[in-house]
Amino acid sequence: MDKKRISVIGVPMDLGQMRRGVDMGPSAIRYAGVIEHLEHLGHIIEDLGDIQITPAERVHTAETNLRNLEAVADGNTKLADIVNNVISNGDFPLILGGDHSIAIGTLAGVSQHYKNLGVIWYDAHGDLNTGETSPSGNIHGMPLAVSLGIGHPTLVNIHGYAPKVKPQNIVIIGARSLDDGECRLIKEKGIRVYTMHEIDRLGMTKIMEETIQYLKEKTDGVHLSLDLDGLDPSDAPGVGTPVIGGLSYRESHLAMEMLEESEMITSAEFVEVNPILDERNKTATVAVALMCSLFGEKLL
Numbered sequence: 690m691d692k693k694r695i696s697v698i699g700v701p702m703d704l705g706q707m708r709r710g711v712d713m714g715p716s717a718i719r720y721a722g723v724i725e726h727l728e729h730l731g732h733i734i735e736d737l738g739d740i741q742i743t744p745a746e747r748v749h750t751a752e753t754n755l756r757n758l759e760a761v762a763d764g765n766t767k768l769a770d771i772v773n774n775v776i777s778n779g780d781f782p783l784i785l786g787g788d789h790s791i792a793i794g795t796l797a798g799v800s801q802h803y804k805n806l807g808v809i810w811y812d813a814h815g816d817l818n819t820g821e822t823s824p825s826g827n828i829h830g831m832p833l834a835v836s837l838g839i840g841h842p843t844l845v846n847i848h849g850y851a852p853k854v855k856p857q858n859i860v861i862i863g864a865r866s867l868d869d870g871e872c873r874l875i876k877e878k879g880i881r882v883y884t885m886h887e888i889d890r891l892g893m894t895k896i897m898e899e900t901i902q903y904l905k906e907k908t909d910g911v912h913l914s915l916d917l918d919g920l921d922p923s924d925a926p927g928v929g930t931p932v933i934g935g936l937s938y939r940e941s942h943l944a945m946e947m948l949e950e951s952e953m954i955t956s957a958e959f960v961e962v963n964p965i966l967d968e969r970n971k972t973a974t975v976a977v978a979l980m981c982s983l984f985g986e987k988l989l
């Protein structure tokens with residue numbers, strides 16, 4: 690395994706959804722020992738601390754179909770700048786969330802460096818809504834659409850260009866809750882989706898073999914965006930939008946190990962950890978365990 694220089698970036702963002710506590714995700718993940726564990730694997734870790742996000746109390750929340758739009762865009766612009774710098778320095782960006790709206794900024798920063806960026810979206814949801822199709826108005830349900838260049842211009846045009854990713858370079862894994870507009874977009878754009886149905890039928894080994902093969906042929910870098918609600922709530926209870934019938938801890942470990950072996954992942958984020966909704970920091974602990982597998986931990 691090659692030793693990496695990993696820059697850890699915390700993003701205490703909770704403005705992309707309505708449940709309080711997900712802003713404490715980065716702290717919970719640090720408390721679960723992310724830095725020590727990754728150092729123990731031999732990597733060089735630099736913790737860049739947290740990005741400053743406008744506190745929810747100070748944001749004037751009007752009822753709109755894009756809740757907290759300006760503050761979400763502002764935080765994501767800062768994140769995009771930092772991610773961009775980290776990659777320019779030759780380091781691996783590891784982003785700790787925070788709600789999933791932060792993928793907008795991550796992908797804006799990462800995509801500057803790759804002509805054909807691949808994205809693995811490990812999630813119960815598609816996060817392919819727009820203000821028009823969203824049932825909730827929550828921007829954490831929109832980041833993948835935004836990165837495809839679909840959605841509000843303030844989000845889509847962060848860092849001045851769009852789209853950040855191409856539909857044929859995306860693989861969604863673990864989907865089991867998709868809104869009507871998301872299903873339409875998936876079909877229209879031909880996005881590859883492994884729902885729980887395919888994962889049950891084929892098994893995680895086959896799913897990851899296919900995913901790696903599919904992306905290897907056409908991408909020059911691959912970002913892993915892992916929403917902890919992709920896992921079953923019994924394994925990851927500390928999330929704001931849990932959906933039963935999810936991926937197990939074991940399946941997720943296997944997925945991370947296979948990605949590590951593929952050597953294709955060039956950036957990663959772990960999002961939606963909400964310690965207020967959690968049981969004794971279980972979800973942050975699971976997140977750290979998955980990161981360890983992604984960065985090369987082996988039993989023997």
Ligand SMILES: NC(=[NH2+])NCCC[C@H](N)C(=O)O
Nearest residue numbers: 789814818825827829830930
């Ligand atoms: N990143 C997430 N947890 N997203 C959940 C989105 C839920 C729902 N599809 C919505 O748009 O409101």
Ligand SMILES: [Mn+2]
Nearest residue numbers: 813814916918
């Ligand atoms: Mn989700």
Ligand SMILES: [Mn+2]
Nearest residue numbers: 789812816916
């Ligand atoms: Mn998500």
